[in-house]
Amino acid sequence: MRIAIVEELALDVPKDAWWSFYNSPYPAHRLGTAVDVYFPDEALFPFEEGRVVATRRVRTPGYVPVREDYLTIIKVEGFCLKVLHVKPAVGEGERLVLGDSLGKMVVSGFFSSWSDRHAHFELRPCHDAYRARGAFLMHPLSLKLVLSLRGNELEVVECTENYCWARPLKTAGSSITPLASEGFSIEGGLPHYRYGALFGDGENVRLFGLEIPVGERLSNGVSIFDANFKVLANGKEIRGVGVYCNNPLFKLVGRFEEGEAVKLTFTGP
Structure with a gap:
Protein backbone atom coordinates (compact mmCIF):
# COMPACT_ATOMS: atom_id res chain seq x y z
CA MET A 1 0.00 0.00 0.00
CA ARG A 2 1.37 3.40 -1.00
CA ILE A 3 1.31 5.82 1.95
CA ALA A 4 3.55 8.76 0.97
CA ILE A 5 5.62 10.41 -1.73
CA VAL A 6 9.05 11.81 -0.88
CA GLU A 7 11.31 13.37 -3.51
CA GLU A 8 9.07 11.81 -6.20
CA LEU A 9 9.69 8.33 -4.75
CA ALA A 10 6.75 6.20 -3.56
CA LEU A 11 6.89 4.75 -0.05
CA ASP A 12 4.98 1.45 0.28
CA VAL A 13 4.06 -0.70 3.28
CA PRO A 14 1.93 -3.85 3.76
CA LYS A 15 -1.83 -3.39 4.10
CA ASP A 16 -1.77 -4.83 7.63
CA ALA A 17 0.78 -2.29 8.89
CA TRP A 18 -0.14 0.96 10.62
CA TRP A 19 1.98 4.09 10.73
CA SER A 20 2.40 7.63 12.00
CA PHE A 21 3.98 10.73 10.54
CA TYR A 22 3.38 13.02 13.53
CA ASN A 23 2.88 10.81 16.60
CA SER A 24 6.39 11.18 18.04
CA PRO A 25 8.50 13.70 19.99
CA TYR A 26 11.43 13.10 17.59
CA PRO A 27 12.18 16.40 15.76
CA ALA A 28 11.95 14.92 12.25
CA HIS A 29 8.29 14.05 12.80
CA ARG A 30 7.11 17.52 13.73
CA LEU A 31 8.99 18.78 10.67
CA GLY A 32 7.10 16.29 8.49
CA THR A 33 10.23 14.46 7.33
CA ALA A 34 9.80 11.02 8.93
CA VAL A 35 7.34 8.17 9.28
CA ASP A 36 7.14 5.38 11.87
CA VAL A 37 5.78 2.10 10.50
CA TYR A 38 4.36 -0.51 12.88
CA PHE A 39 4.87 -3.72 10.91
CA PRO A 40 3.05 -6.85 12.11
CA ASP A 41 6.31 -8.82 12.10
CA GLU A 42 9.68 -7.87 10.59
CA ALA A 43 10.45 -4.42 9.21
CA LEU A 44 10.33 -4.36 5.41
CA PHE A 45 12.15 -2.20 2.86
CA PRO A 46 9.62 0.41 1.63
CA PHE A 47 11.07 1.50 -1.75
CA GLU A 48 11.48 -0.19 -5.14
CA GLU A 49 15.18 -0.91 -4.77
CA GLY A 50 18.25 0.12 -2.82
CA ARG A 51 21.67 -0.88 -1.52
CA VAL A 52 22.82 -1.02 2.11
CA VAL A 53 25.72 1.34 2.72
CA ALA A 54 26.05 1.20 6.55
CA THR A 55 24.75 -0.43 9.71
CA ARG A 56 25.53 0.75 13.22
CA ARG A 57 24.74 -0.03 16.83
CA VAL A 58 23.82 3.19 18.63
CA ARG A 59 24.27 3.85 22.34
CA THR A 60 21.31 5.46 24.10
CA PRO A 61 21.46 7.91 27.05
CA GLY A 62 22.72 6.50 30.34
CA TYR A 63 19.53 7.33 32.22
CA VAL A 64 17.37 4.88 30.21
CA PRO A 65 17.25 1.12 30.94
CA VAL A 66 17.64 -0.03 27.31
CA ARG A 67 21.17 1.01 26.36
CA GLU A 68 21.24 0.45 22.60
CA ASP A 69 19.45 1.03 19.32
CA TYR A 70 20.32 0.33 15.69
CA LEU A 71 20.75 2.45 12.57
CA THR A 72 20.83 1.35 8.93
CA ILE A 73 21.58 3.55 5.92
CA ILE A 74 20.34 2.40 2.50
CA LYS A 75 21.05 4.21 -0.77
CA VAL A 76 17.84 4.70 -2.77
CA GLU A 77 18.53 6.22 -6.18
CA GLY A 78 20.38 9.47 -5.39
CA PHE A 79 19.22 9.61 -1.76
CA CYS A 80 19.81 7.73 1.49
CA LEU A 81 17.15 6.06 3.63
CA LYS A 82 17.81 6.27 7.37
CA VAL A 83 16.27 3.42 9.39
CA LEU A 84 16.11 3.36 13.19
CA HIS A 85 14.87 0.85 15.80
CA VAL A 86 15.52 -2.23 13.62
CA LYS A 87 18.23 -4.81 14.42
CA PRO A 88 19.63 -5.25 10.91
CA ALA A 89 19.37 -8.58 9.13
CA VAL A 90 21.15 -7.02 6.15
CA GLY A 91 24.79 -6.19 5.55
CA GLU A 92 26.80 -3.49 3.84
CA GLY A 93 26.65 -3.79 0.06
CA GLU A 94 23.49 -5.93 0.05
CA ARG A 95 20.93 -5.05 -2.61
CA LEU A 96 17.26 -4.79 -1.62
CA VAL A 97 13.92 -4.67 -3.39
CA LEU A 98 10.49 -3.65 -2.15
CA GLY A 99 9.30 -5.90 0.69
CA ASP A 100 12.70 -7.38 1.60
CA SER A 101 13.23 -7.91 5.32
CA LEU A 102 15.38 -5.31 7.09
CA GLY A 103 15.35 -7.12 10.42
CA LYS A 104 13.48 -7.32 13.70
CA MET A 105 12.08 -4.18 15.31
CA VAL A 106 13.47 -3.55 18.80
CA VAL A 107 12.47 -1.73 21.95
CA SER A 108 14.66 1.35 21.87
CA GLY A 109 16.06 3.30 24.77
CA PHE A 110 14.66 6.39 23.06
CA PHE A 111 11.05 5.12 23.36
CA SER A 112 8.47 6.27 25.87
CA SER A 113 7.08 3.49 28.06
CA TRP A 114 3.84 3.43 26.03
CA SER A 115 5.60 3.17 22.64
CA ASP A 116 5.13 0.11 20.42
CA ARG A 117 7.90 -1.40 18.30
CA HIS A 118 8.25 0.24 14.91
CA ALA A 119 10.68 1.16 12.14
CA HIS A 120 11.56 4.84 11.73
CA PHE A 121 12.18 5.96 8.13
CA GLU A 122 13.68 9.20 6.76
CA LEU A 123 14.90 9.94 3.23
CA ARG A 124 17.98 12.17 3.37
CA PRO A 125 20.84 13.60 1.32
CA CYS A 126 23.62 11.00 1.36
CA HIS A 127 26.22 13.57 2.43
CA ASP A 128 24.09 14.21 5.55
CA ALA A 129 22.66 10.81 6.35
CA TYR A 130 22.81 10.70 10.15
CA ARG A 131 21.53 13.90 11.76
CA ALA A 132 18.16 14.28 13.53
CA ARG A 133 17.20 17.12 11.17
CA GLY A 134 17.66 17.76 7.47
CA ALA A 135 15.58 14.98 5.88
CA PHE A 136 13.26 15.55 2.92
CA LEU A 137 9.61 16.45 3.46
CA MET A 138 7.17 13.56 3.17
CA HIS A 139 3.83 14.03 1.42
CA PRO A 140 1.24 11.74 3.07
CA LEU A 141 -1.40 10.32 0.77
CA SER A 142 -5.03 10.94 1.68
CA LEU A 143 -6.45 7.45 2.15
CA LYS A 144 -9.80 6.31 3.50
CA LEU A 145 -8.83 3.36 5.66
Whole structure:
Protein backbone atom coordinates (compact mmCIF):
# COMPACT_ATOMS: atom_id res chain seq x y z
CA MET A 1 0.00 0.00 0.00
CA ARG A 2 1.37 3.40 -1.00
CA ILE A 3 1.31 5.82 1.95
CA ALA A 4 3.55 8.76 0.97
CA ILE A 5 5.62 10.41 -1.73
CA VAL A 6 9.05 11.81 -0.88
CA GLU A 7 11.31 13.37 -3.51
CA GLU A 8 9.07 11.81 -6.20
CA LEU A 9 9.69 8.33 -4.75
CA ALA A 10 6.75 6.20 -3.56
CA LEU A 11 6.89 4.75 -0.05
CA ASP A 12 4.98 1.45 0.28
CA VAL A 13 4.06 -0.70 3.28
CA PRO A 14 1.93 -3.85 3.76
CA LYS A 15 -1.83 -3.39 4.10
CA ASP A 16 -1.77 -4.83 7.63
CA ALA A 17 0.78 -2.29 8.89
CA TRP A 18 -0.14 0.96 10.62
CA TRP A 19 1.98 4.09 10.73
CA SER A 20 2.40 7.63 12.00
CA PHE A 21 3.98 10.73 10.54
CA TYR A 22 3.38 13.02 13.53
CA ASN A 23 2.88 10.81 16.60
CA SER A 24 6.39 11.18 18.04
CA PRO A 25 8.50 13.70 19.99
CA TYR A 26 11.43 13.10 17.59
CA PRO A 27 12.18 16.40 15.76
CA ALA A 28 11.95 14.92 12.25
CA HIS A 29 8.29 14.05 12.80
CA ARG A 30 7.11 17.52 13.73
CA LEU A 31 8.99 18.78 10.67
CA GLY A 32 7.10 16.29 8.49
CA THR A 33 10.23 14.46 7.33
CA ALA A 34 9.80 11.02 8.93
CA VAL A 35 7.34 8.17 9.28
CA ASP A 36 7.14 5.38 11.87
CA VAL A 37 5.78 2.10 10.50
CA TYR A 38 4.36 -0.51 12.88
CA PHE A 39 4.87 -3.72 10.91
CA PRO A 40 3.05 -6.85 12.11
CA ASP A 41 6.31 -8.82 12.10
CA GLU A 42 9.68 -7.87 10.59
CA ALA A 43 10.45 -4.42 9.21
CA LEU A 44 10.33 -4.36 5.41
CA PHE A 45 12.15 -2.20 2.86
CA PRO A 46 9.62 0.41 1.63
CA PHE A 47 11.07 1.50 -1.75
CA GLU A 48 11.48 -0.19 -5.14
CA GLU A 49 15.18 -0.91 -4.77
CA GLY A 50 18.25 0.12 -2.82
CA ARG A 51 21.67 -0.88 -1.52
CA VAL A 52 22.82 -1.02 2.11
CA VAL A 53 25.72 1.34 2.72
CA ALA A 54 26.05 1.20 6.55
CA THR A 55 24.75 -0.43 9.71
CA ARG A 56 25.53 0.75 13.22
CA ARG A 57 24.74 -0.03 16.83
CA VAL A 58 23.82 3.19 18.63
CA ARG A 59 24.27 3.85 22.34
CA THR A 60 21.31 5.46 24.10
CA PRO A 61 21.46 7.91 27.05
CA GLY A 62 22.72 6.50 30.34
CA TYR A 63 19.53 7.33 32.22
CA VAL A 64 17.37 4.88 30.21
CA PRO A 65 17.25 1.12 30.94
CA VAL A 66 17.64 -0.03 27.31
CA ARG A 67 21.17 1.01 26.36
CA GLU A 68 21.24 0.45 22.60
CA ASP A 69 19.45 1.03 19.32
CA TYR A 70 20.32 0.33 15.69
CA LEU A 71 20.75 2.45 12.57
CA THR A 72 20.83 1.35 8.93
CA ILE A 73 21.58 3.55 5.92
CA ILE A 74 20.34 2.40 2.50
CA LYS A 75 21.05 4.21 -0.77
CA VAL A 76 17.84 4.70 -2.77
CA GLU A 77 18.53 6.22 -6.18
CA GLY A 78 20.38 9.47 -5.39
CA PHE A 79 19.22 9.61 -1.76
CA CYS A 80 19.81 7.73 1.49
CA LEU A 81 17.15 6.06 3.63
CA LYS A 82 17.81 6.27 7.37
CA VAL A 83 16.27 3.42 9.39
CA LEU A 84 16.11 3.36 13.19
CA HIS A 85 14.87 0.85 15.80
CA VAL A 86 15.52 -2.23 13.62
CA LYS A 87 18.23 -4.81 14.42
CA PRO A 88 19.63 -5.25 10.91
CA ALA A 89 19.37 -8.58 9.13
CA VAL A 90 21.15 -7.02 6.15
CA GLY A 91 24.79 -6.19 5.55
CA GLU A 92 26.80 -3.49 3.84
CA GLY A 93 26.65 -3.79 0.06
CA GLU A 94 23.49 -5.93 0.05
CA ARG A 95 20.93 -5.05 -2.61
CA LEU A 96 17.26 -4.79 -1.62
CA VAL A 97 13.92 -4.67 -3.39
CA LEU A 98 10.49 -3.65 -2.15
CA GLY A 99 9.30 -5.90 0.69
CA ASP A 100 12.70 -7.38 1.60
CA SER A 101 13.23 -7.91 5.32
CA LEU A 102 15.38 -5.31 7.09
CA GLY A 103 15.35 -7.12 10.42
CA LYS A 104 13.48 -7.32 13.70
CA MET A 105 12.08 -4.18 15.31
CA VAL A 106 13.47 -3.55 18.80
CA VAL A 107 12.47 -1.73 21.95
CA SER A 108 14.66 1.35 21.87
CA GLY A 109 16.06 3.30 24.77
CA PHE A 110 14.66 6.39 23.06
CA PHE A 111 11.05 5.12 23.36
CA SER A 112 8.47 6.27 25.87
CA SER A 113 7.08 3.49 28.06
CA TRP A 114 3.84 3.43 26.03
CA SER A 115 5.60 3.17 22.64
CA ASP A 116 5.13 0.11 20.42
CA ARG A 117 7.90 -1.40 18.30
CA HIS A 118 8.25 0.24 14.91
CA ALA A 119 10.68 1.16 12.14
CA HIS A 120 11.56 4.84 11.73
CA PHE A 121 12.18 5.96 8.13
CA GLU A 122 13.68 9.20 6.76
CA LEU A 123 14.90 9.94 3.23
CA ARG A 124 17.98 12.17 3.37
CA PRO A 125 20.84 13.60 1.32
CA CYS A 126 23.62 11.00 1.36
CA HIS A 127 26.22 13.57 2.43
CA ASP A 128 24.09 14.21 5.55
CA ALA A 129 22.66 10.81 6.35
CA TYR A 130 22.81 10.70 10.15
CA ARG A 131 21.53 13.90 11.76
CA ALA A 132 18.16 14.28 13.53
CA ARG A 133 17.20 17.12 11.17
CA GLY A 134 17.66 17.76 7.47
CA ALA A 135 15.58 14.98 5.88
CA PHE A 136 13.26 15.55 2.92
CA LEU A 137 9.61 16.45 3.46
CA MET A 138 7.17 13.56 3.17
CA HIS A 139 3.83 14.03 1.42
CA PRO A 140 1.24 11.74 3.07
CA LEU A 141 -1.40 10.32 0.77
CA SER A 142 -5.03 10.94 1.68
CA LEU A 143 -6.45 7.45 2.15
CA LYS A 144 -9.80 6.31 3.50
CA LEU A 145 -8.83 3.36 5.66
CA VAL A 146 -10.65 3.38 9.01
CA LEU A 147 -13.93 4.64 10.44
CA SER A 148 -13.90 8.03 12.17
CA LEU A 149 -15.17 8.58 15.70
CA ARG A 150 -18.53 10.31 16.00
CA GLY A 151 -19.00 11.92 19.41
CA ASN A 152 -16.61 11.23 22.27
CA GLU A 153 -17.38 7.71 23.49
CA LEU A 154 -14.99 4.76 23.38
CA GLU A 155 -14.91 1.21 24.68
CA VAL A 156 -11.67 -0.23 26.08
CA VAL A 157 -10.85 -3.46 24.25
CA GLU A 158 -7.31 -4.30 25.39
CA CYS A 159 -4.91 -3.16 28.10
CA THR A 160 -1.15 -3.51 28.53
CA GLU A 161 1.08 -2.45 31.39
CA ASN A 162 1.41 1.14 30.13
CA TYR A 163 -1.66 1.90 28.00
CA CYS A 164 -4.99 0.64 26.68
CA TRP A 165 -6.59 0.39 23.23
CA ALA A 166 -10.17 1.62 22.79
CA ARG A 167 -12.61 1.49 19.88
CA PRO A 168 -15.13 4.17 18.88
CA LEU A 169 -18.68 3.39 19.97
CA LYS A 170 -20.15 5.55 17.19
CA THR A 171 -18.62 6.22 13.79
CA ALA A 172 -19.27 8.45 10.78
CA GLY A 173 -17.41 8.07 7.50
CA SER A 174 -13.88 6.86 6.88
CA SER A 175 -10.50 8.52 6.90
CA ILE A 176 -6.79 7.81 7.29
CA THR A 177 -7.08 7.97 11.11
CA PRO A 178 -10.05 7.39 13.44
CA LEU A 179 -10.12 11.04 14.57
CA ALA A 180 -11.22 14.00 12.46
CA SER A 181 -12.08 17.69 12.78
CA GLU A 182 -14.56 19.04 10.23
CA GLY A 183 -13.62 16.35 7.74
CA PHE A 184 -9.83 16.60 8.17
CA SER A 185 -7.99 13.66 9.72
CA ILE A 186 -5.92 14.19 12.86
CA GLU A 187 -2.83 12.35 14.03
CA GLY A 188 -0.67 12.71 17.11
CA GLY A 189 0.08 11.95 20.72
CA LEU A 190 -2.27 14.39 22.41
CA PRO A 191 -1.07 16.15 24.50
CA HIS A 192 1.93 14.05 25.62
CA TYR A 193 4.01 14.89 22.54
CA ARG A 194 2.89 18.56 22.75
CA TYR A 195 1.59 18.86 19.22
CA GLY A 196 -0.76 17.27 16.71
CA ALA A 197 -1.26 17.26 12.95
CA LEU A 198 -4.29 18.07 10.82
CA PHE A 199 -4.18 16.48 7.35
CA GLY A 200 -5.52 19.57 5.62
CA ASP A 201 -5.58 23.35 5.59
CA GLY A 202 -8.04 24.23 8.35
CA GLU A 203 -7.95 27.37 10.46
CA ASN A 204 -8.85 25.65 13.74
CA VAL A 205 -9.07 22.15 15.17
CA ARG A 206 -12.22 21.22 17.09
CA LEU A 207 -11.84 18.27 19.43
CA PHE A 208 -14.02 17.08 22.29
CA GLY A 209 -15.29 20.51 23.28
CA LEU A 210 -12.09 22.44 22.61
CA GLU A 211 -11.17 24.73 19.70
CA ILE A 212 -7.43 24.88 18.95
CA PRO A 213 -5.84 27.30 16.47
CA VAL A 214 -3.51 25.97 13.80
CA GLY A 215 -0.01 27.26 14.41
CA GLU A 216 1.97 26.19 11.35
CA ARG A 217 1.23 24.99 7.82
CA LEU A 218 3.71 22.71 6.13
CA SER A 219 4.15 22.72 2.35
CA ASN A 220 2.91 19.10 2.16
CA GLY A 221 -0.64 20.20 3.06
CA VAL A 222 -0.44 19.29 6.76
CA SER A 223 -1.20 21.80 9.52
CA ILE A 224 0.49 21.59 12.93
CA PHE A 225 -1.20 22.66 16.15
CA ASP A 226 0.14 22.90 19.70
CA ALA A 227 -1.38 20.49 22.21
CA ASN A 228 -1.56 22.83 25.19
CA PHE A 229 -4.52 21.13 26.84
CA LYS A 230 -5.51 18.32 29.18
CA VAL A 231 -7.31 15.10 28.36
CA LEU A 232 -10.04 13.91 30.68
CA ALA A 233 -11.39 10.37 30.52
CA ASN A 234 -14.66 10.07 32.45
CA GLY A 235 -13.70 13.30 34.18
CA LYS A 236 -10.22 12.18 35.29
CA GLU A 237 -7.03 13.45 33.73
CA ILE A 238 -4.86 10.98 31.81
CA ARG A 239 -1.49 11.45 30.14
CA GLY A 240 -2.95 11.47 26.65
CA VAL A 241 -4.52 9.88 23.58
CA GLY A 242 -2.62 8.43 20.64
CA VAL A 243 -4.04 8.39 17.10
CA TYR A 244 -2.40 6.60 14.15
CA CYS A 245 -2.88 6.04 10.41
CA ASN A 246 -4.60 2.79 9.38
CA ASN A 247 -5.30 1.91 13.01
CA PRO A 248 -9.02 2.01 13.95
CA LEU A 249 -8.28 2.18 17.69
CA PHE A 250 -7.32 4.96 20.07
CA LYS A 251 -4.38 4.53 22.43
CA LEU A 252 -5.30 5.72 25.93
CA VAL A 253 -2.19 6.41 27.99
CA GLY A 254 -3.76 5.71 31.35
CA ARG A 255 -5.25 2.90 33.43
CA PHE A 256 -8.62 1.38 32.54
CA GLU A 257 -10.45 -1.93 32.63
CA GLU A 258 -11.19 -3.94 29.50
CA GLY A 259 -14.83 -3.40 28.55
CA GLU A 260 -14.96 -0.01 30.28
CA ALA A 261 -16.86 2.80 28.53
CA VAL A 262 -14.86 6.03 28.30
CA LYS A 263 -15.97 9.56 27.50
CA LEU A 264 -13.21 11.93 26.39
CA THR A 265 -13.05 15.66 27.05
CA PHE A 266 -10.27 18.11 26.19
CA THR A 267 -9.89 21.15 28.43
CA GLY A 268 -7.58 24.16 28.43
CA PRO A 269 -4.32 24.17 30.42
